[in-house]
Amino acid sequence: MVSFGDLARKIFGSSNERRVKGYKTRVDAINALEPEMKALSDEALAAKTVEFRAQIAEGKTLDDLLVPAFAVAREAARRVLGLRPFDVQLIGGMILHERAIAEMKTGEGKTLVATLPVYLNALASKGVHVVTVNDYLATRDSATMNRIYSFLGLTTGVIVHGLTDDQRRDAYARDITYATNNELGFDYLRDNMKYERGQMVQRGHFFAIVDEVDSILVDEARTPLIISGPLDDRSDLYNRIDSFIPLLSDEDYEIDEKQRSANFSEDGTEKLENLLRDAGLLKGETLYDVENVAIVHHVNNALKAHKLFQRDKDYIVRGDEIVIIDEFTGRMMPGRRYSEGQHQALEAKEKVSIQPENQTLASITFQNYFRMYKKLGGMTGTASTEAEEFGNIYGLEVIEVPTNLPIVRIDEDDEVYRTAEEKYKAILAEIKDAHDRGQPVLVGTTSIEKSELLAEMLKKTGFAKFQVLNARYHEQEAYIVSQAGVPGAVTIATNMAGRGTDIQLGGNLDMRIEAELGEVEPGPERDAQETAIRAEVQRLKEKALAAGGLYVLATERHESRRIDNQLRGRSGRQGDPGRSKFFLSLQDDLMRIFGSDRMDSMLQKLGLKEGEAIVHPWINKALERAQKKVEARNFDTRKNLLKYDDVLNDQRKVIFEQRIEMMDATDLDETVDDMRHEVIEDIVTRRIPQKAYAEQWDTEGLKTDVQASLNLDLPVVEWAGEEGIDDADIRERITAAADAAATDRAERFGPEIMRYVERSVLLQTLDHLWREHIVNLDHLRSVVGFRGYAQRDPLQEYKAEAFELFQALLTNLRQGVTAQMMRVELVREAAEAPSPVPPMMEGHHIDPVTGEDDFNEADAMPVVAPENRDPKNPLTWGRVSRNEACPCGSGKKYKHCHGAFEA
Structure with missing residues (x-):
């Protein structure tokens, strides 16, 4: 029996078929221009680029130029590569230009298809990014297709591992840039850790075409890009927290060995709060106040280290280090470490040297990175099964492009x-x-x-x-x-x-x-x-x-x-x-x-x-239903992860926008003055509450706060004893004294040095607090799931507490900048003062399937010419191919010699 839907499709065609037919008018218009384009000389065809750019300057849109620009690009491809894009390839190009995904079967020439919308959008001179899954494809495609672009007067760059910032900046400045998704994401994160606008390499996110879009925006998007660096030495904190666990009794915690979880009971929490309070580690009233999120994380790790991890079963102590034992094979895994501070908790338990913890300095998901582009298109042979995800998360429609010849497979x-x-x-x-x-x-x-x-x-x-x-x-x-x-x-x-x-x-x-x-x-x-x-x-x-x-x-x-x-x-x-x-x-x-x-x-x-x-066909259908269930579950997982990352992303945007404003500002003295005045408002309000009697004022505390925050020794106690004085008068006097001290310092430094100092202090303080904030959100994320047991929505709890932590970050920023600006003294001439340098960092992207880090920093090293390598110093070798002769001179392949030690 034929359904109404099947009948309608037979009469009117599917929505996809109707959409594809809609491009026919423009395809015919492009074909009509072909004789005219063929008649042009090479110079006249190339001159069309200048003509199109002039028309854009006069107000024409890219859509207005689509037909002639596609005709020019097609003719250039025919002359330079000997390839003339088919009509279906023109349709694929239009789909990419219209912020959608072109699903084209293998062998239909997707790489050539991309040249059409790339050329059109490059005319806007805002930079077009073509995204590939690996360095080899980025290099290969840019080299091949650059022949078309350079013929038409456009410039092409390529971003691969091992490039310097200057090389990256040059590649991004070109009309068209080929790069991998990892390189683009890491460059964005690194740019937002630079201290001068001129150090940044990217110039914006105008238009990107993602090749193998399903692999990049679905498969690899299951894990975020992370830039990490070593934390300051926090051995003392780990050791102090570790010392509390032996003081607890069995009633103070609950262990679930099956789930590998350990939690404090109510009595245990109360006992722990008292211990932390006495040690000066507890902020606020209770352990679960939002500002104690990091402490909760560390005490939970310490409890697990003592009660869940068993020496000589889960790990061994070898010399001065903790070595993990693989639970399946029983073998030692030297070099592997538990993450998020768990390894440090074990080191504190066993009284061995505590190695610095790696801290997340910056992170972003591919979803949130690619959603920054004003225009995004993608192409692949297989996207329709994930059409819902592309629509929901990226706002991209999937359109199937017919094959040039019928499929007979x-x-x-x-x-x-x-x-x-x-x-x-x-x-x-x-x-x-x-x-x-x-x-x-x-x-x-x-x-x-x-x-x-x-x-x-x-x-x-x-x-x-x-x-x-x-x-x-x-x-x-x-x-x-x-x-x-x-x-x-x-x-x-x-x-x-x-x-x-x-x-x-x-x-x-x-x-x-x-x-x-x-x-x-x-x-x-x-x-x-x-x-x-x-x-x-x-x-x-x-x-x-x-x-x-x-x-x-x-x-x-x-x-x-x-x-x-x-x-x-x-x-x-x-x-x-x-x-x-x-x-x-x-x-x-x-x-x-x-x-x-x-x-x-x-x-x-x-x-x-x-x-x-x-x-039997029934088996195929049953398996397809099973696969649909798994796909739906995986989509829900990715959607849920993205909801949490969206919270961080909103805050990330604010911080990164603030950084750029600070770098672009010619003068930051108003910002610094506003921060100082808000700090004064805060400390006066805290010590002299509204409508409080004079005898209820905490003037000694106010004097201490003024000294700590403003570096001023003011007679606050004497002022408070004067007849008829109120909180507004005291606030005005403190403000006047602080402004005078700031003005005196600015006059001594001079405007040029003062601008440099203000920018440096603001950016470095913001970066330090932002890194701490990311760690706090990581810790909050690891514990907020337990709120579900109390019938509370973990996501809503996370949003609320993340907002509180962000408010605290802004308060701490004001206090930190003010305290530093009121203490800073001139030590050297401004000309000698070096630009602040971002911290040591390394990039990571964990492969969602294998669990391996597929952005190996060793691969990110530059290629060094053989004559410039010192056989005795591996640090001078740069990037070495696995099958290359080892630079040490042993005669063996690198993978069987020094390369064998890197596994």
């Missing part, structure tokens, strides 16, 4: 086996059969470990000719993937391996010529070799086509349908034939989660024999 039903052993036997037989027929095979695995396991199995069967890729070495892998369409090739890959590189049947001609003839000088000999390679690639392509095209053989279903679709999409590019099939077992992760035990007993009853598989 055959997607077969899954084969489900009872055990993993049976499944792998079937996979090995299938690989051998395809190889014998000369059909190229891409074997998809869900993890590095599983790809290596399958490789071992293949070796044991005597199969030696295959490649294993696992997304660790992008440059080498791009070449291997580009040749994975050669007849009989067997390539085992994880999800991200070689992504961004087409698998062309017969092999990628351009990459093969570059690899084999890169060193050969131009001339008759090179021409002959190139002709031979072209002929061989064509012959191999015909052989691969005859064998049925690329066979994508997947060894497991992923949690996300999108990742499965990515794998399938590697086959059947540009109308090529192809085939895909998933091999599953009831022992696979996804099957186990969704009740494979019941299915196992049912299959046994039905008489399924060993080695036999069940194949």
Whole structure:
């Protein structure tokens, strides 16, 4: 029975089809300009850029120029690269320009599509960012597409690991900048830790096109970017808090070993409050006042260290350090440390040296970074399954672009086996059969470990000719993937391996010529070799086509349908034939989660024999429903994390805007004066409450506060004894004395030095308090979840307390700046005074799947020429490739010599 929805779609087309048809008018207009563009000389075509910019200056919008600009960019691509964008590629370009996501199948030329909206938006001279998943793709795409941009008079830059600030600033100043998401995010965070506007490298967030948008804005967005640096030595705090735990009795705390949690009882909390109060560590009345958030975190860590962590089971003491023991293998893990102060709590417990804790100096999620762009577009082969997330979080609509040629790939039903052993036997037989027929095979695995396991199995069967890729070495892998369409090739890959590189049947001609003839000088000999390679690639392509095209053989279903679709999409590019099939077992992760035990007993009853598989469309549908549930759960998790980060993000924006205003301001004396007056207001109000009698005034306390905050010794007690004096008179006298002292200091320093001092004190005090604030919010986040047990919404509690902490930050800022400005003295000439330097810092982005830090600071080192390396000093080597000869001169590869020590 046909539903009304199906009937309507047949008559009117789907909403996506109607949207795509809406671009036809402009596509026709661009095509109509083609003869005119072809008739122009190279110089006349390039001059169109100057003409378009003049029209923008006169008031035309980018939308007004879309048709002629796309026509110019298409003609430039045809002349420079020999590639003429198809009509569907023009549609993809328009979608990107209109703040949406273009879903285009693998092999449809997304990299070329991006050049159209990039050129159009670069005409605004505000900087366009093209975002890629790794350095290799950023370098490759910028080098290739720069040929179009430079032909049209535009400049291109690329941001990769190891660049200096000057190199980054230059790259961002170009019309178009290619970079990875990590580099962009870290540059933004670092910029907002600089002390002068001229030190900043980015120039704004106008328009970004994100390649592989699902990977960057969904997968990698599960974990934030973090810049950290060492904290000041706080050994004394850890040791003092540690000394309180042995004073508690069993009734003072509750331990849940199963949940690995330890909490104080009411009696324990009261006892602890008294101990902390006596030690001068408690602020406010109770332990759970918002200003004690960090202390709560530290006492909880100390309790866990004593009551949950067992020496010689969870860790050992070796010499003067705590070494973690892996709970699964029982092996020691030197170099690994528990985070968030837990390792320091164990060091205090065992009375060994307490190592400095790494503090978060700045952090941001990819969601909040990319939402800063005024315009954002994205492209990928697989986005529709995450359309709701793109819409809710980024305001991006997903539009499917039709393929240039119809897809003829055959997607077969899954084969489900009872055990993993049976499944792998079937996979090995299938690989051998395809190889014998000369059909190229891409074997998809869900993890590095599983790809290596399958490789071992293949070796044991005597199969030696295959490649294993696992997304660790992008440059080498791009070449291997580009040749994975050669007849009989067997390539085992994880999800991200070689992504961004087409698998062309017969092999990628351009990459093969570059690899084999890169060193050969131009001339008759090179021409002959190139002709031979072209002929061989064509012959191999015909052989691969005859064998049925690329066979994508997947060894497991992923949690996300999108990742499965990515794998399938590697086959059947540009109308090529192809085939895909998933091999599953009831022992696979996804099957186990969704009740494979019941299915196992049912299959046994039905008489399924060993080695036999069940194949049915119903199985595919059931698995798809299971994947949808997991996707929904993961989306909820990301949405919840983002709600918490949005609280910090609102505050981050305020602080970063304030910093930029301070750096841009020519004079900050009014800001400093206002802060001083507010501090005076606060201390007078605190010591002389409104409507209080004179005998209730705390004049001794006021005198002490004035001394501490304003560095002034004023006769406050004597003033209070005068007849008829009130709080307003005392406030005025204190203000007059403070203003006079500040004016005297300003006259002694001179205006130029005073401006430098004010800016330095303001920025450094703000940065110090902001870093403390981030740590406090981290600590608050780790404990606020418990409020749910008291029927209170943890998010609302977090918002309220985060606001209180922010108010406290602003109060502390006023007090800190005022106290410093009233004490600062001139020690050296302003010309000699160096600019403040940001603290030591390192970047981190934890891979959501592997848990590894995929922004390794070692990789961020610059490449150093071999002649400038000292073999005896590894610090002079810079970045060394894993397969390069070790610079120490041992004759071994770096990965087997000094590189082996970095693992």
